[in-house]
Amino acid sequence: MSAQQSLKTSGAPSLEELKAVGQLASEKDMEGRGCLCIECIEEIPCNPCQTACPQGAITVGFPITNLPVIDRAKCTVCGLCIPACPGLAITIKSVKDDTARVRFPWEYLPFPAIGDTVRMVDRQGRELCDGTISSITNPVRNNRTAVITAEFPRKFVQDAISIARRS
């Protein structure tokens, strides 16, 4: 494994670091119903993503410090694993024509509302472009981690990861 210089000095992984461990989804993967993106590139003792998936599409295995591996053929993109991940490291991304969508975990107040214009941010917290909130779910089983979907211009799909906090 590389030195993960970006992760271990800036705090967030670079696209190259994600790619090096096979965790960078391609835009092709994101077509149609979209695809699951896990950004968990460090060996930590953790596997709730595996436990949460009803399809058995995520494997951590033993030891539980293995990196999670997605089986895209089994994944139905249901999103149940997103709020289960204590590292808030899982998103779902999809692209259609000029639009991209990201479904991401959210634990800050205030929540945005459906239809709100928000600022999309990249892994370094830099604002990329405007986005629009298209759904917010927060059922009891999420245990207070909401899952939000935002739409934004497709050209930002690899960099966008979340939305800017409001205060």
Add this chain to the structure above:
Amino acid sequence: MRNDGKPAVVIGAGPAGLCAAIELKKAGAPVVLMDENAKPGGQLFKQIHKFFGSQEHKAGIRGFDIGKELLAESLRLGIDVRLKTEVVGIEAGLKVWAVEDRSKSYTFDAGTLILATGATENALSFPGWTLPGIMTAGCAQTLINVHRVLPGQRVLMVGSGNVGVIVAYQLMQAGAQVAAVIEALPRLGGYGVHTAKVRRAGVPFYCSTTIIRAEGRESVERAVIASIDAKFQPIPGTEQTLDVDTICLAVGLTPSIELACIAGCKQIYIPELGGTMPAHDEFMRSSLESVYVVGDIAGVEEASTAMEEGRLAGIHAAWAMGYMDETTMKTKTEETKTRLKALRQGVFGQKRFEAKKRIVEGRKEA
């Protein structure tokens, strides 16, 4: 067998102590659980994040919910929990000297002692460090998550280990801005998934950086930080001033070993786990036959490892006191050890695993 009717006394009702007491009581052993605080649970009730680990380690459950579960279990089992009870001495023959409510003092014969006294946060001194607004990260976490008081609006976090990064995140959840997280080492300490969620919220991380001084008239108004060289010396000309009203120190913890020292447990120095701590064997037994040490006092790790260590000691003590047969003890011990081992793997766990091995070897030499 030492089934002489004297109870096991567990000191400290945090995750490790609670689990030790639960295992003892489940086996039918008499147990008294003492804690100086008004509420049991130790640090669990301020942990509002979801835990790592696997299902058997209660992964994905928020810390305070784990605390609630353990409390409910201890109530259901009818454990004798004595709160606001400070243990101030341990005399020969395991006579425990306790002070209740800061007013009533009594002594008490224990058959077995389980020390789960935790750890104390380290401070860091720099010019201005006594200004109001400068506190340990754990203090800020108690303020926001237990007392629901925001200590300030703009925070500098000193230290990028999991504690610093998690508290930085929780300060933002509580409504504060985090101006930066600084780290003296060239690389960040905390889990990448934690740093990544703080970074995407726009918080800058500065490695090889230290705090030079805090400025302000009546409380903190600014922090001056600077880059440091390989010898940890500030590099002139790299100073930066951050407008902050709060500075949080997350610069490690030191095992709270006072009672272990009074009891006469042999100590060992393991810097990776917080400094000086009592040596212990694979069952968490200190150099003294009937005194166990569990959780952060036995090397600073995490709540998830502390709970497993508490169980190990509780199981072994229940057997030693004659409340569990040897086969059950061995089976339960193996199960617990397997769960513990799972938590001590990978880049982060391996170092702790090696350090824990040295503690056990240190006990053998004793």
